[in-house]
Amino acid sequence: MELLKAEHLSFQYENPDELPIPVLGDVSLTVAQGDFVAVLGHNGSGKSTLAKHFNAMLLPTGGSVWVGEWNTADEEHVYDVRRTVGMVLQNPDNQLVSTIVEEDVAFGPENLGVEPSEIACRVNEALKLVDMLPYRDHAAHKLSGGQKQRVAIAGVLAMHPDCLVLDEPTAMLDPKGRREVMDTIRRLNRERGMTVVLITHYMEEAAEADRVVVMDDGAIIMDGTPREVFAQVERLRSVQLDVPQPTELCHQLRLAGVPLPADVLTVEDAVEALAAVWEGTV
Amino acid sequence: MNVLETRDLCMTYGIKTPFEKTALDHVSVGFEKGDLVGIIGHTGSGKSTLVQQLNGLLRPTAGQVLLDGTDIWAEPKAIRQVRFRVGMVFQYPEHQLFEETCYKDIAFGPKNMGLSDEEIDARVRQAAAYVGLQPTLLDKSPFDLSGGEKRRVAIAGVMAMQPEVLILDEPTAGLDPKGRDTILDQIRAYRDENHSTVLLVSHSMEDVARTADKVLVMDHGRVAMYDTTETVFSHADTLGELGLAVPAVTRVFMGLRARGIPVGENAYTVEQAAEALLPHLRKGGDR
Amino acid sequence: MLTDITIGQFFPGSSPLHRMDPRVKLVVIFAYIVLIFIPHNWWGLLLCVAYLLAGVLLSGLPFRLIFRSIKPILPLIVITTLLNVFYISGGQTLVQWQFIHITTGGVGNAVFIAVRIVALIIGSSLLTYTTSPTTLTDALERLMSPLNLLHVNVHEISMMMTIALRFIPTLIEETDKIMSAQKTRGADLESGGLVQRVKALVPVLIPLFVSAFRRACDLATAMECRCYRGGEGRTRMKQLHMRRSDFVFLGSAVVLCAALITLNILLPSSLI
Numbered sequence: 132m133e134l135l136k137a138e139h140l141s142f143q144y145e146n147p148d149e150l151p152i153p154v155l156g157d158v159s160l161t162v163a164q165g166d167f168v169a170v171l172g173h174n175g176s177g178k179s180t181l182a183k184h185f186n187a188m189l190l191p192t193g194g195s196v197w198v199g200e201w202n203t204a205d206e207e208h209v210y211d212v213r214r215t216v217g218m219v220l221q222n223p224d225n226q227l228v229s230t231i232v233e234e235d236v237a238f239g240p241e242n243l244g245v246e247p248s249e250i251a252c253r254v255n256e257a258l259k260l261v262d263m264l265p266y267r268d269h270a271a272h273k274l275s276g277g278q279k280q281r282v283a284i285a286g287v288l289a290m291h292p293d294c295l296v297l298d299e300p301t302a303m304l305d306p307k308g309r310r311e312v313m314d315t316i317r318r319l320n321r322e323r324g325m326t327v328v329l330i331t332h333y334m335e336e337a338a339e340a341d342r343v344v345v346m347d348d349g350a351i352i353m354d355g356t357p358r359e360v361f362a363q364v365e366r367l368r369s370v371q372l373d374v375p376q377p378t379e380l381c382h383q384l385r386l387a388g389v390p391l392p393a394d395v396l397t398v399e400d401a402v403e404a405l406a407a408v409w410e411g412t413v
Numbered sequence: 414m415n416v417l418e419t420r421d422l423c424m425t426y427g428i429k430t431p432f433e434k435t436a437l438d439h440v441s442v443g444f445e446k447g448d449l450v451g452i453i454g455h456t457g458s459g460k461s462t463l464v465q466q467l468n469g470l471l472r473p474t475a476g477q478v479l480l481d482g483t484d485i486w487a488e489p490k491a492i493r494q495v496r497f498r499v500g501m502v503f504q505y506p507e508h509q510l511f512e513e514t515c516y517k518d519i520a521f522g523p524k525n526m527g528l529s530d531e532e533i534d535a536r537v538r539q540a541a542a543y544v545g546l547q548p549t550l551l552d553k554s555p556f557d558l559s560g561g562e563k564r565r566v567a568i569a570g571v572m573a574m575q576p577e578v579l580i581l582d583e584p585t586a587g588l589d590p591k592g593r594d595t596i597l598d599q600i601r602a603y604r605d606e607n608h609s610t611v612l613l614v615s616h617s618m619e620d621v622a623r624t625a626d627k628v629l630v631m632d633h634g635r636v637a638m639y640d641t642t643e644t645v646f647s648h649a650d651t652l653g654e655l656g657l658a659v660p661a662v663t664r665v666f667m668g669l670r671a672r673g674i675p676v677g678e679n680a681y682t683v684e685q686a687a688e689a690l691l692p693h694l695r696k697g698g699d700r
Numbered sequence: 701m702l703t704d705i706t707i708g709q710f711f712p713g714s715s716p717l718h719r720m721d722p723r724v725k726l727v728v729i730f731a732y733i734v735l736i737f738i739p740h741n742w743w744g745l746l747l748c749v750a751y752l753l754a755g756v757l758l759s760g761l762p763f764r765l766i767f768r769s770i771k772p773i774l775p776l777i778v779i780t781t782l783l784n785v786f787y788i789s790g791g792q793t794l795v796q797w798q799f800i801h802i803t804t805g806g807v808g809n810a811v812f813i814a815v816r817i818v819a820l821i822i823g824s825s826l827l828t829y830t831t832s833p834t835t836l837t838d839a840l841e842r843l844m845s846p847l848n849l850l851h852v853n854v855h856e857i858s859m860m861m862t863i864a865l866r867f868i869p870t871l872i873e874e875t876d877k878i879m880s881a882q883k884t885r886g887a888d889l890e891s892g893g894l895v896q897r898v899k900a901l902v903p904v905l906i907p908l909f910v911s912a913f914r915r916a917c918d919l920a921t922a923m924e925c926r927c928y929r930g931g932e933g934r935t936r937m938k939q940l941h942m943r944r945s946d947f948v949f950l951g952s953a954v955v956l957c958a959a960l961i962t963l964n965i966l967l968p969s970s971l972i
Contacts, residue, residue, distance in 0.1 A: 173589040173590070173591055173592075174559070174560060174561065174588075174589045174592065175559070186925060188921065188924065188925065210927050210929070213924070213925060213926075213927050214927055217925070218925040220918060220921065220922055220925070222915075222918055224870055224915070225914075225915045225918035225919050225922065226918065226919065226922035227866065228862070228863065228866060228919070228922070228923060228926075229834045229862060229866060230710075230832065230833050230834060230862075230865055230866045231710075231712075231832050231833075231834060233937075234832065234834045234835075234937070234938075237936075237937035238923075238926055238928075239926040239927060240935075240937070241934055241935055241936060241937060242926060242927040242928045242929065242934055243927055244933045244934060244935050245935060246935065247935055247936060247937055247938070247939045250935065250936075250937040251937055254937060268712040268832075269712075270710075270869075271866070272866070272869045272870055272873075275456070283922075286926060287925075287926070290926065290927065302586075302587045303586070303587060305455070305456045305616050306455070306616050306658065307455060307456065307656070308456075332589040332590065334590075335661075371589065371590060371591035372589075372590055372591075373590040375661060376619070376660060376661035376662045376665075376683055377661055377662070377665055379683045380662055380665060380683050380686050380687060380690075383683065383684075383687040384687055384690060384691065384694060387687070387691055387695070388695065389690075389691070389694040389695065398661055398664045398665050398668060399668070401665045401668075402665055402668035402669055402672065405665070405669060405674075405690065405694075406669060406672050406674060408694050409669070409674050409693060409694065410674075465880070468884055470880050470883065470884065493886060493888065496883065496884050496885075496886060497886060500884065501881075501884040503877065503880065503881045503884075506881065508877075508878070508881075508907055508910075508911055509878055509881040509882060509885075509903075509907050510907065511902065511903050511906035511907050511910075521885055521886075521887075521903065522885040522886055525885060525886030525887060525888070526886055556910070570885060571884070571885065574885070574886070
């Protein structure tokens, strides 16, 4: 079932006295319930702008965006949309409202007017989902970056969304924090069937998704499984993106005439493929 | 001859409080002129404390930091002079921009050094060139630039002081692949042109593998390894035990070796790996 | 370092004092701060101290922590004590040497006032140590809710306080970082006259303001993403219910007040 749908979406920033600045042009994309989609693109490709359309933080200047039955431009349903599509932002410090972890997680449901006893249940459950329950009465500013970001995810989960949109959630974290956040996102998708839209410019993270959408200059230029997308090494390069190192290695060898498959993605893939060729040569 | 070295450097935070924490534990390392050293280690390993000691932002609780053989704290009042000679670019340096124009911001450091106006002008333009900043951008407000450009202005601000040792803390954090490659290339080019010493603190093994000649690995406030990049990344197991991931290509080579394939020495960049594998794999193609 | 500041710190726990209705706690502690100035004799003061001691015991916090709160105002206590000792005379003379004239009355007064100040500080620390900042602002919001009738937006005020409390440590850390960064560029923040020093702060203050605005902007987006729309229709996870123990506590403050007044009437004043 379709959960998110952008139909010929275009968006431009109004610029007083000058021409408006176009950011998105004719973007059409659907995300089904339970999908894990990574949106990949360099800075300024329009990927964050697209993300902000999915929870009505921005409204299209052309075309439309649908969340389930609701058109995001319909003011009456703006809070339904924001509750259904939970958004996690880049800077973990700037999205926690309260000093204490559990009070911060409660912020969303409180805004929704949920019954107090129910809020307490939701906070418990959400903190458990991100593995932060033991920290419930800790001070938020003393946590590590990865922990803060997990609390931010819990804060969104407590609103009981159907979908998580994460806008470069790991960009400011160290490798450990990045791992924690990625593991949490993946677990939510696999075990809870949570629909995930992950905005990123790290190809290793995009490779963990089921589907990769590549954006450049406000348009979608590629859409497919990670294997399909990363096989097009030259094309990704041309839009200022990288490919994972194992893919890159096999690509270079293939250009030099070694018969390797194009869809190598992980270290294991590369070992497998290279071993097969090597063993064939001796 | 070492430009900068530490002797039994120790640093303990919050002495005699319940929060006492040893950040550096008898660290003795030396950096030679023209070295480009990558400093790695997970968060809390002491690498940030170490670099802040090197330019006198923190004072050691024991041990010494020697700049050209002289203890930097021998004359505590002259610590500002030390900071001119050991430049430091902090994480997210664009957050420290404050002047009306990029030119003025880059000139802030040289001005504090008390240089002549001509000298400042020459240095600002040179530093802007190092980081590939268009001269037309110099008259713009730094707050009107893109994220990547801001970062480069901030780095130029420290380069313009022409320090003998340049320390960069996570200069590529938050940049996209293109921005990251540009900055790393510029850092290398800066070193090649100036023969100054560059220390690059990074979480990214790939960045360090590509850019640095030597790698210093910190763990629990101690030096876990300090050797050429090649040697350090050949100890993939040790790095793994320290909670550090080796580059993915290195893991490919480890995987091949585990399968009994004699791939020879280690590779830590894609180019190296392709070069090492090609002769063997070609044979099959030719046969 | 700036980050060592601990004023207003909260120590989570589940003691009777932690679990008390924050409105009651706020009222009782404010009342206590006023009541501490009622007694004019040692028995009354002793009663006040005993009352405070009971509060400390109920908080379950270590005494070490409680005494740490007095440290910052120690100079103030010492100065007032010395002033009292030297300048107030009455009763028997203890020391008479040149111009120094110390009397039992002066010492008594000094001790009396020192005890008052200490009790006042410990009392207010008990409030912040056992109540999370959000709960505190929450209680204030509810206590001030009658002001809504005067078209004062009490919810917004309390939201601002919550956010301010949340971001103070973050901005202190940020200031530290910017100061270090500018120092490495040769900024001299430590020497020179007043004008020079203020000028030297510009490279710190501008980035700090820019950062504060950026954070405010991000936070506003994050709050909107989490469906924030002001106080209307908002619920609270932590419901405030007056329990029997809360009434007992409120009652105890009334009893204390009555007892202090009675003692003042029955016993002569020990103060001069």
